[in-house]
Amino acid sequence: MPPRLRTLLLPILSLSGAAALAAPTLDATMRERAENLVRDGKHASLVIAVIDGKDSAVYGFGRARPGDSGVPDADTVYEIGSVTKTMTGLLLADAVVAGKARLDQPVAELLPGYAIPTLAGRQITVGQLATQFSGLPRLPANLAPADMANPYAGYGEAQLRTFLAGHTLTRAPGAAYEYSNLGYGLLGTALATQANMSYEELLQARIFRPLGMVSTFTAGTPALRARLAPGHLADGKPAANWDFQAIAGAGAVRSSARDMIAYMQSYILATSPAQQLAVRPQQVLAGEGDGVKKIGLAWMLDQVKGRPFAWHNGQTGGYASFAGYTLDGKRGVVVLSSTARDVDGLGVGVLLPGSLPPPNGPAPKEIAIAPAELAQYAGQYALAPTFVLSVRQGPEGLLVGATGQPEAPVYASAKDTFFYKVVEAQLVFQRDAQGAVTGVVLHQNGHALPGKRKP
Incomplete structure (x- = not known):
């Protein structure tokens, strides 16, 4: 475990036009939880963005870099992992609104050079890819990383084509939910191919530049990559950054709290029909009545104590993330960590104050069982x-x-x-x-x- 750090709470960074005193505040219970997570060495650094409509504030905990006294801030960059999927889903929603794609459109129509598997005559649609009902496995069987610390770096278009051409579906598309990085990577590739751009170029053109997200990228310049908080494994050891090729749409994006606030506000303020479509329920996952859980285009649609919200999380080899907002459009949150440990509880607790039990005391004592x-x-x-x-x-x-x-x-x-x-x-x-x-x-x-x- 890394050495214990002094509690380092960054004072509010107001990103609204109002005075700092009017900026959204971080619930004291969740502030204590974040402080404890950093002090106990479970996270090397945390950044929490709290969004109330057009107003926002960023709180930083820990240290942006080992040996550096500076705390992470609104411009510190993190890998956001599978929160990338919400961006790929938004690209699909944007294409549907523009009349360039349909949710029931077979992905094979967007990738004419690929042999896409079918079952009993049923084709995989782009909507099924976006809702994790494609029937494709979580990862392609021919993913054989040369470097396990950076597992997706060598997986290119040739490998993706080869896998799809030889793969046999074990269930019909649309039959059941199965979380698939492969499926979202394929969706990102299909949308980029249709637009005659790379996945990064399509993100920049349709999401990042329109929203002013100047610190968000997949590959990025040396100057942008230099702002990445160094990642850590769950045990605190240094972790390599992850790089993507063919399945970048599953988790390749790096971003800052400042940029993620702009991204989340585009949903909270419902600035376009594409954002509205992206969070429209498409499939029921579990539960019934008030406890039903659904999925939109990547976004998970859930509720706690009758308070509905949309969310997605992410994790790479050295980072974790959570992004969510209440469906009444009143509040949003982004949590970024430079350690590969789950931050979902922190995210939900900040998004819905009082919804979670108070922070636990010391970790449960482990006992031996034969x-x-x-x-x-x-x-x-x-x-x-x-x-x-x-x-x-x-x-x-x-x-x-x-x-x-x-x-x-x-x-x-x-x-x-x-x-x-x-x-x-x-x-x-x-x-x-x-x-x-x-x-x-x-x-x-x-x-x-x-x-x-x-x-």
């Missing part, structure tokens, strides 16, 4: 028809994976209770009257999601 006892938890637990937790016994304890997500270890804090170290989440297993494990409840970001164990 391997023979751990075996009883192994299995699959359906939290929703398209979202399943897979639990298995690894060499050093339980490993838990979720649909479309990599595995992560969990640690016992009590019988039937396990916690993650890489995210703020907890699993509590349920038993029947005979003592058999029959289900689990995932506690995260103020939600308690129950799941039944599959036979």
Whole structure:
């Protein structure tokens, strides 16, 4: 773990025309949580942007660079990872509004030189790519990084064409949700090809320049890259930056809090029909009634205590991000971290003050459980028809994976209770009257999601 840092809270940077005292404030509870995360070495630096309509303020915590006394600010650049997908989704919405594409249009029509897989005569549409219902896997099977620290750098158009030409779909397009970086990379490639531009050029032309996002890029100049906060692995060790080629639309963007405020305000203020289309519900993911969860064009549509909001998160090898706004258009938030640790709880807590329990005290105390006892938890637990937790016994304890997500270890804090170290989440297993494990409840970001164990 990196050395403990003194609490370094940047005073408000008002980005509105009003005086600093009128700038949006950061809830004291969430400020304390952010301070603790930095002080305890869980995040090397954090930047939180709070948006109230046209007004905004940025708060920085930690240090922008090791050995530097300066705190990160509104112009410090971070990798935003999969928040990039919302930008790719917005490019699609922009093309639809302009009459250049349709959500039900087969992606093969935009990529005539590609062999796009089909199943039972059903083609993958651009709308299915944008809602994660394409049937494509999370990653292409021929992704074989020469450098695991920068896994996407060598994956180009030739590799993408080869994979798609040889891939067989295991489910029909539109049948089920499966989070796919491959799918969003393909969507970005298709939209750029249609526009006769590179993905970066299309972003600059349709989003970044119109919104004045001068510090947002995928490749960028040396001067822009020099403003990147150095990334860190979850254990605090230095991490390499990630570079993308063919599937840049899944996670290639780097940005600053100042630019992300402009981006989020374009949704909050509903400045164009494209933004409105991008957050229009397209598919139901889970739940019913007030607890239903939906997806737009990348944006996840959720609610906490009856307060609906749109959000997306991101993570690369050395960074994490969260962007969200309330669907009443009153509030938005962006959280950027230079450590690959989940910041979703922080983001939701800032976006919806009072929606989450107060910050936890010290991390749960880990206890030892015999391997023979751990075996009883192994299995699959359906939290929703398209979202399943897979639990298995690894060499050093339980490993838990979720649909479309990599595995992560969990640690016992009590019988039937396990916690993650890489995210703020907890699993509590349920038993029947005979003592058999029959289900689990995932506690995260103020939600308690129950799941039944599959036979």
